[in-house]
Amino acid sequence: MGLFSKEGTFKVLLFGFVLGVLFWGGFNTAMEATNQESFCISCHEMEENVYQEYTETIHYSNRTGVRATCPDCHVPKEWIHKIIRKIKASNELYHKMLGTIDTPEKFDAKRLQLATNEWKRMLGTDSRECRNCHDFDSMDFDKQESRSADRHEEAIDNDWTCIQCHKGIAHNLPEGYDPADDSPGGEEESE
């Protein structure tokens, strides 16, 4: 009954299969564990600054009781994009160890840079994480305020993406950033 006998091959395959299931299951469980809000705010950097601001916004508490937690916006849903983001997030662990933003003052000093990173990421993916829930196709413009409806139609016509206008909706805007300078459109109208 050698390793290369029929029975031996079967045993190796079965062993490999079971090991694979265990490994994959473990890996996915661990990854999902890092995809919980409770994990995000286990660091005081997140809990004291951005989380507190978020609890005052509509993505935390609203009329219908649907809540978007940290990973809903900040971690992609699709597996491959999620893995890429998770690997990139190792940089965040490095800076956690360095204590780059370990006081509110340090955090505020870095806020513009951090926010800009996230805005760039969202711009690059056509606000993919927003669009997991929000979709132009399911928007009823009649139910919106006329001004919002106008702007949304403008956005569809010009292929704008959510984050171009909707910055600072779940967290405070950084100091030194003026949304009036940045929001798209209206160039031909302004003189």
Add this chain to the structure above:
Amino acid sequence: MFKTIKSTSPLFIKKRVTIFLLAMAVMIFSSAAMSVQSLRGDHALDADANKVMKHKIDTVEGGIKRNFKLQPPMIPHTIDKYKITLKGNGCMKCHSEKAYKKEKAPKVGDSHYVDRDGNTLKKVSSRRYFCNQCHAPQTKDAPLVENVYEGI
């Protein structure tokens, strides 16, 4: 002339007793009629208090008319999405000189860019920075006190 009555006379004692009894009767009846009321009304201690009225912020397309000259215009929309902090003023996203045209929002008045020394600034003057000191969103509640003011 009135007949003076000595305080020890039987007539005087009788009068005092009558007044005393009358006062007692009034006290007993009135206390039965209006018992002590606390601020939570006449609810039993273990019962829920009255529901608080909801105050839903009103959205008025096209804005709310002024009631008198130089009235700070009232805010015709919800403002809970916009924050006014030391680091930024959310209202200025739409109402600033730069943004009002493309957002189709009323522009912050020119007076708001003038500081107390009369200099015109590029940013909203710090004495006008906190918009909701003068401008307030409105609810559709009935006025608490009736009034006949008609406005302009």
